[in-house]
Amino acid sequence: MRLIGSLLIFSLVLSFVQGGSAQNCGSGAVCGERDTGHGTDGGELGKIISREMFEDLLPYRNDERCHARGFYTYDAFIEAAKAFPAFGNSGNETMRKREIAAFFAQTGHETTGGWPDAPGGEYAWGYCYIRQVSHGSDYCYPYCPCPLPGQYYGRGPIQLTWNCNYLRCGEALGVDLLNNPDLLATDPVLSFKSAIWFWMTAQPPKPSCHEVIIDEWKPSANDVNASRLPGYGLTTNIINGGIECGKGWNSFVANRIGFFTTFCGKFGIQPGDNLDCYNQGPYGPNLMAQSM
Numbered sequence: 001m002r003l004i005g006s007l008l009i010f011s012l013v014l015s016f017v018q019g020g021s022a023q024n025c026g027s028g029a030v031c032g033e034r035d036t037g038h039g040t041d042g043g044e045l046g047k048i049i050s051r052e053m054f055e056d057l058l059p060y061r062n063d064e065r066c067h068a069r070g071f072y073t074y075d076a077f078i079e080a081a082k083a084f085p086a087f088g089n090s091g092n093e094t095m096r097k098r099e100i101a102a103f104f105a106q107t108g109h110e111t112t113g114g115w116p117d118a119p120g121g122e123y124a125w126g127y128c129y130i131r132q133v134s135h136g137s138d139y140c141y142p143y144c145p146c147p148l149p150g151q152y153y154g155r156g157p158i159q160l161t162w163n164c165n166y167l168r169c170g171e172a173l174g175v176d177l178l179n180n181p182d183l184l185a186t187d188p189v190l191s192f193k194s195a196i197w198f199w200m201t202a203q204p205p206k207p208s209c210h211e212v213i214i215d216e217w218k219p220s221a222n223d224v225n226a227s228r229l230p231g232y233g234l235t236t237n238i239i240n241g242g243i244e245c246g247k248g249w250n251s252f253v254a255n256r257i258g259f260f261t262t263f264c265g266k267f268g269i270q271p272g273d274n275l276d277c278y279n280q281g282p283y284g285p286n287l288m289a290q291s292m
């Protein structure tokens with residue numbers, strides 16, 4: 001799904017540009033609206049990612065070419081994160097920044113409208129999309145109820161997909177997402193919560209992205225045998241390993257890494273080891289534990 005979606009998104013954005021309707025946003029010009037305000041008005045988490053840093057990571061999300069224009073705000077992000085106190089709040093400052101950089105890198109990739117010669121660079125276009133562009137399944141796993149076949153396509157920062165994920169996420173957040181999946185595309189706080197929920201929640205045998213990126217997770221003998229070692233690459237495996245991992249180099253994993261190294265640079269931290277999952281075994285066929 002993700003493969004097709006990315007290609008479509010890519011060609012859609014490209015066609016806007018080639019059609020001559022593109023706004024000229026190059027050379028430092030501000031595109032679209034920006035949040036105003038300064039300093040650390042986001043509480044404890046705001047000390048790790050300020051409003052300015054959020055803008056710096058996602059500068060084109062409100063561009064007129066982006067479907068998500070106006071949807072993803074700093075305030076919605078900070079509000080959503082309050083439901084997950086350990087998020088961006090584990091370990092020393094470097095660890096906290098690494099987790100936030102990794103979260104925005106993965107979700108930036110999931111929602112990107114960027115292309116190689118994009119203004120601001122390929123990795124400046126995260127959070128351009130809310131809903132998955134191309135749908136290729138009924139997204140019904142037989143293990144969970146599926147009252148609205150076809151409706152559990154990707155939505156929000158992590159592009160939460162499949163009925164089982166909507167069920168579990170909804171249960172965790174106290175909202176009936178199974179019968180109201182589009183809430184993740186219309187309520188920005190809930191949308192951010194779905195992404196942070198996926199990030200924070202282990203779905204065995206997978207660990208959570210959170211425990212991996214803060215270096216709390218220790219690989220089992222099976223993990224070591226499958227080259228699943230601690231690092232950003234394992235978060236990719238958790239999110240979409242069935243499609244992207246264990247297949248050698250591919251542009252999707254490379255794009256995820258590009259977002260991460262770019263964002264780590266903005267935070268002034270090192271990205272750590274094991275950035276890719278090119279040679280990692282994916283976690284079996286248990287697709288329902290993937291975000292997409």
Ligand SMILES: *[C@@H]1O[C@H](CO)[C@@H](O)[C@H](O)[C@H]1NC(C)=O
Pocket residue numbers: 091092093094095215
């Ligand atoms: C932060 O914590 C990590 C892991 O515990 C450690 O390796 C690193 O040296 C620490 N960094 C600082 C600046 O204290």
Ligand SMILES: *[C@@H]1O[C@H](CO)[C@@H](O)[C@H](O)[C@H]1NC(C)=O
Pocket residue numbers: 221222225226
């Ligand atoms: C390691 O993985 C290989 C397949 O890649 C498998 O045949 C072997 O049994 C595994 N070993 C262990 C100890 O799990």
